[in-house]
Amino acid sequence: MTLNAIRLRLRALFDRAGAEGDLDEELRYHLEREAELYVRQGLSPEEAYRRARLAFGSVEATKETYRDQRGTRGFEDFVGDVRYALRTLWRDRALTVAGVVTLALGIGATTAVFSAVNAVMLRQLPFAEPGRLVELWEENPDRGWYKNVVAPANYMDWSEQANAFAGMAAYTDWLSNVTLVGQGEPQILVATVVTGNFLSVLGVRPLYGRGFTDADTWDEGQRPAMISHRVWQTSFRGDSSVIGRSFSLGGRPRQIVGVMPKDFAFPTPSTDLWLPTLFSRDDRVRASFRRAHWLRVVARLKPGVSRDAANASLQTVVKRLQAQYPEFNTRMGAGITPLHEFIVGDTKRPLLVLLAAAAVLLLIACANVGNLLLVHALSRGRDVSLRFALGATRSRVARQALTESLVLSTAGGLLGFALGWAGARALLAMQPTGMLPINDISIDYRILAFAILITTLSGIVFGISPAVIATRQSPAQALNAGGRTFTGGRVRRWGRHLVLAEVALAVTLTVGAGLLLRSYERLSKVEPGFDSQGVLTASLALPGARYDSGTKVTSFYTQLVRRLNEIPGVERAAAVRQLPVTVNAWSSDISVEGRGTDGVITEVLHREIMGDYFRTMRVPLLRGRSFTDADVANAPLVVVINETLAKQQFSNEDPIGKRISFDRVPDSTSFWRTIVGVVGAEHQGGLAIPARPEVFAPMAQDWTRGMALVLRAAPGRDPLSLIGPLRQSVRDLDSLLALSSVRPMSGVHAEAMSRERFTSLLVLVFALTGIVLAVVGVFGVLAQLVQTREREMGIRMALGAQQAQVRWLVVRHGMSLLVGGIAIGLLTALGATRVLATLLYEVEPTDALTYAVVGMLIATIGLLAAWWPARRASAADPALTLRAE
Secondary structure, X not given: OOHHHHHHHHHHHHOHHHHHHHHHHHHHHHHHHHHHHHHHXXXXXXXXXXXXHHHHOOHHHHHHHHHHHHOOHHHHHHHHHHHHHHHHHHHOHHHHHHHHHHHHHHHHHHHHXXXXXHHHHHOOOOOOOHHHEEEEEEEEOOOOEEEEOEOHHHHHHHHHHOOOEEEEEEEOOOOEEEEEEOOOOOEEEEEEEEOOOHHHHHOOOOOEEOOOOHHHHEOOOOOEEEEOHHHHHHOOOOOHHHOOOEEEXXXXXXXXXXXXXXXXXXXXOOOOEEEEOOEOHHHHHOOHHHHOOOEEEEEEEOOOOOHHHHHHHHHHXXXXXXXXXXXXXXXXXXXXXXXXXXXXXXXXXXXXXXXHHHHHHHHHHHHHHHHHHHHHHHHOHHHHHHHHHOOOOHHHXXXXXXXXXXXXXXXHHHHHHHHHHHHHHHHHHHOOOOOOOOOOOOOOHHHHHHHHHHHHHHHHHHHHHHHHHHHOOOHHHHHOOOHHHHHHHHHHHHHHHHHHHHHHHHHHHHHHHHHHHHHHHHHHOOOOOOOOOOEEEEEXXXXXXXXXXXXXXXXHHHHHHHHHHOOOOEEEEEEEOOOOOOOOXXXXXEEEXXXXXXXXXXXXXXXXXXXXXXXXXXXXEEEEOOOXXXXXXXXXXXXXXEHHHHHHHOOOOOOOOOEEEOOOOOOOOOOEEEEEEEEOOOOOOOOOOOOOOEEEEEOOOOOOOEEEEEEEEOOOOOHHHHHHHHHHHHHHHOOOOOOEEEEEHHHHHHHOOHHHHHHHHHHHHHHHHHHHHHHHHHHHXXXXXHHHXXXXXXXXXXXXXXXXXXXXXXXXXXXXXXXXXXXXXHHHHHHXXXXXXXXXXXXXXXXXXXXXXHHHHHHHHHHHHHHHHHHHHHOOOHHHHHHHO
16 A cells, blocks of 8 residues: 555545545536536536536445545444444433443453452462472372471472472461561561572562572571561651661561562562571471471472473472481372462462353343343334335444444443442452452453453444344335334344343352352351350460570460459450461371370371460360369470360270370370360361361460460450450560450451352342343333233223233233243253352252242242333223224
């Protein structure tokens, strides 16, 4: 194409008036030259001009030919169609508003959930060459381990001996609380412990300063720290000179060596600072370094090395360690998972379920708007027929109908995108703690492309049926009086199909919501093993620098629990290492005295308590006694076991007086502890997880610095009113300590079900919206039926039909739509809801009660929607109807 041709096309597009003026002038010139020839032959000017026009032919046809040659006809027609669509939709503002709002709900919901899916599952990790990063983990079928944490000694052997990796770093996925002092009031920060090569393996550079070095892995006197961007802004006011500054962290001086980028949130979005592991060189040869498993391992593949090749290299080392350390590594395997997949984890299934639910809602919205446009097409039947009569082609009419639907979908898409963006922010804010491994949702090209795609597809989906109806009209039939019946019958048939689809989709979506709600209801009735009402909880961690011995730690908590019990309004107070229904505490094997290898019990949980924890939490004492003040450090070692452990290992005997050791193979250095009591079983890691075997030890005999405080308020006292006295009691003992996670135990209990509640309620909102749209569709079809068959119904009543019979005629038609849609929806749900199996608790995807209730619910609501058009039909005056005809 030449530059001149391009210039002419651009002028035709953007200076249409000028281009048309030039065309008129050119045609006028040719006509005038032709007329001059006839004048020279002796004709009058008028006759000469008439003969010139006849010889030249149709001026308008010539203009159209020239316009086609410009190559801009398609764009001009499109602009014309858009203008016509805007005028048409503006005239029918009720339909336009209804269609835009309906589409905005569907597009907004889908965009909001997709934004979360994009942020969690599609967006690349903010690391260098993230595709080469993998997570390494251990597994052991004897212990039921899969993707488990790694023993530090095994990690170091992997790092040195597996040659397929460019680097391998370790970090803790359990987050520890440390107290920051010297920056205003003491505050709790969440710390992750990492090896010195952590950032270099990930391929991340700090925003300011430097990262750790390999030397920081080992305790050689250095105390560096890297802080998050959030802490840098809030606690250090964004001061760039903070690098190199020392501050007190947990009673120890730390030096800030780096500030992390704003988008760095690994391993969790809640991490405030990163501390080096500071291993002792002597740890490498200690048995505990290989027995205890507590590290997560991330590795970077060497360039050109596949995951299969890297796994083969890892398995070679694993087999070598099994042979070299049979006491610790027998049956201890390992595996590789892409880092991105590992981070997404079990978030993937709920997000995909929400996205599918939103997509179903969008389809319902499209069907609903399609029905609206069918009614609109019915009212414009004669207009379309006139277009045909004037020479319009079927493709041209269909294109105009599709343009109208695309204009409507564009308006709905713009509003839906705004709603979706706001919904995504709300989704992030309302999500249960830790559900989404992100701290921000931002717009990127994927979200924009997705919004444009679903907007365009929506316009095409609901615009197909009106376009097809428009192209199948007969001009002759449409222009006469009977034409309305011809077109109306076809529209009604399409409308019934769309309503059937709406009802079926709404049923499928509602069944899914019903199953999730049934699951949540079952979960909420699980007996947790304790009484959460009236209990206040708080977490406290003592700094190792000032509390460097068991005597100091035990003394502090003894005094604190005593003070808490003396607070007016406190019925009882205690402390425990880990609150129930949160996460599992540490675990180990234990052995029962006198049973040999048959007495080894694997994966027993451990918790340490201070004070009368069982009475505070109202955990029943089933046998024996609880701990007393006499169970001190130099007294005989005692433990209390839970009911699960008692039933599994002592079902045929009394466990009281039995002795156990926390070693798998006890020797002369092992400590034996006497079982003095059996208590009820609390759920430890969550309500959906059965209570595991557990051992409780008095803190004086097995101390730990981090504890959760529990205070039961006196009857009638609000537990939140105890927050002030609790803080003051801690401050009186040590003004440099700060409490964290201060909340009622009822909130902890509710949070244990938060993910299930969040997912089920969100799907329920989508389902209820879908039901409303489906019912509106049923109402619209029946209202249209009454309007188009008003004459028939008037004649029926004039011939003696009763009002009840006319009402039944309309209701029966509505029932046929509902029954058909419900049947299709229930059959679809039988297959579709199987993806929910892993999200359900004690409920099958084929739960008959849920299917029956959903079917009855939608049938009832649909019949109520059908009653109003039926009532209107039966109220018609036959005389007025016949007089109008």
